[in-house]
Amino acid sequence: MFGVIFPTEGELDVLWCPFFIEAQSRDSIPMAHTTNTFHYVSGQEIPGTEVCAPWTLYYTKLGNTPLAIVNYGSVWFETAMQN
Numbered sequence: 001m002f003g004v005i006f007p008t009e010g011e012l013d014v015l016w017c018p019f020f021i022e023a024q025s026r027d028s029i030p031m032a033h034t035t036n037t038f039h040y041v042s043g044q045e046i047p048g049t050e051v052c053a054p055w056t057l058y059y060t061k062l063g064n065t066p067l068a069i070v071n072y073g074s075v076w077f078e079t080a081m082q083n
Contacts (some may be wrong), residue, residue: 017072017077019072021070021072021077021079022070023055023056023057023070023079024039024057024058024070024071025056025057026039027039029058029071033071033074034058036060036061037058037059037060037069037076038058038059038060039056039057039058039059040053040056040057040058040059041053041056042054042055042056046059046061046066048061048064049061049064049065049066051066053066054068054081055068055081057069057070057079058070058071058076060076068080
């Protein structure tokens with residue numbers, strides 16, 4: 001549609017941000033910018049799921065699956081623990 005070629009899931013999986021994004025351990029983002037996004041403390045139950053927050057961050061849900069997210073420059077990024 002409209003000649004737009006969308007990247008495949010495999011192509012998107014290899015994307016990395018070329019900058020460091022620090023997790024928001026404080027609930028500091030104004031409520032107007034957190035639609036369907038909530039700040040949970042490590043160990044706190046995430047309502048509507050059978051999961052407790054593994055670490056203190058903002059979370060949103062995709063279906064009933066919680067996703068850890070961080071905000072950088074007004075853009076939300078999904079995040080994961082890296083060793």
